[in-house]
Amino acid sequence: MQLVTPAIGLVFWMLVTFSLLLVILKKFAWKPILASIREREQTIEDSLSLAEKTKADMIRLQGENESLLAEARKERDALLKEAREMRDKIVGDAKATADEEAKKLLTRAQDEIEKQKAAAIDELKREVSVLSVQIAEKLMQQQLENNQEQQAIIEKQLSQLN
């Protein structure tokens, strides 16, 4: 059977050719091709995971932004509130001070009035005593004849003065 008898020459050339082919292809074709395919796959995988990561980052950032915004809003509200409180306080303080001042003024005025009144009363008393002395003088001049009566009047006057 020629068909199933391997020819020595063909076996020889096949061995030589195939070995060379294997060595050449391994070194110069399959290694670089497989390496670059692997590299490309790695690049694609990396890009995809990077995209995924970026997306997650975006979502996170968005959330962060929102929370930041909310915080800022809260802070603004707090500031506003504080300002309002401050204003109220200032206004209140001013009012209190004004009231106190007014009260003080009032007291002083009253004191002054009292003093004036007291002075006026003293003046009046002095006037009255002078007047009464004058009256007494006149009375005395008139009724000195009646000694007894005079004595009584003087005593009465004196007791009244005391």
Add this chain to the structure above:
Amino acid sequence: MGHKKGMPNFSKTFTTSSFRKSFVTAVFSAFFAVSVWASRDSVASDHGVTTAVSTHEVTIANHEGADAHSAAAHADAHGAEASLKEEKFAPGKMIMDHIADAHDWHLWGEGHGSVSIPLPVILYTESKGLTVFSSARFEHGHAAYEGFKLTEKGKVTWEQEGNTEAIYDISLTKNVVAMLIAVLTILIITLGMAKSYTKNKGKAPKGFHNLVEPLILFIRDDVAKRSIGHKTDKFMPLLLTIFSFIFVNNVFGLIPIFPGGANVTGNIAITMVLALVIFLTVNLNGNKYYWKHIFLPDVPVWMYVIIIPIEVLGVVLKPFVLMLRLFANITAGHIIILGFFSLIFIFGAMNQALGYAVSPLSVAFTVFMGLLEMLVAFLQAFVFTLLSAIYIGMAVEEHHH
């Protein structure tokens, strides 16, 4: 390990895939061996009849022996002289000539009008050393040169009868040249690819490489990774080389004109070397589990008598079957296509009109077979690579019991 425990173990072993595979391959090989032996016998006994495995020698014997018959048949039409010139069409010889190796590359024509490319004949003999000359010196077997002659079977022998000195024929035959052309094609494609890949690192492939890359990925992901696992990278260059070698040679074999048409992957020498490469790869990379599976399988000790020979046989049979499968598939494809074509001439020889009538049918069948062979060209390259990967995978697989 008692006998009671042994029996279920036996049935378990019989159902394991490797055992079954060995068993099937053993049966298949036995069948093949018997059929080869039987067919040789039948050819030997039917020497006078020009049938499927006819040789040139047989045809000539037939021609001379049936001279009277042939002359009588053609006398009315062409006369005796014409009948001598016109050789009777022998499909068996034609087909065998096409699928066998040759020292020259036949292009077209028959007999003295044939045109062929002479190829270098390289012979090594102890007495003469290395002898190199063109195969044209043989004049298609009609002339001897430097003491050598070409037999009708296409073999180089001594011109002198009875000289038994061995001739080592390492000629660049049709198959060698066809193989070199295919190898050159592979080199041009893959080296160009490697160059453009290193140049355009990380970018998508372009043009023709788009067609080749899926094949590489297919071999890597669907063939190698599934069979070998994490040790794939080590065997990728071998598997890719084997796949591309078989595939390109298969495809070239389907091209009927010059650079193609040779039956390279349908030649037993080629498939033998390929199988040898796989045999060596598998057994040189086999780990302790692989060898333990062969020499210390998990079966009762008394079973070793049966199992070990089968396992040892399986080591040889696996590559042997790889060799036969590729050879048989590709050769069969060539034979069928040539056979359909031969029908035209067989019927034409009976009656010219019948020949014309048969030809459309024959062409239709040949086209169909050609398409089928294109599938087979890929399929056989794939199957060879897949089985190689599986065998390698079985040899390097780590077991964790």
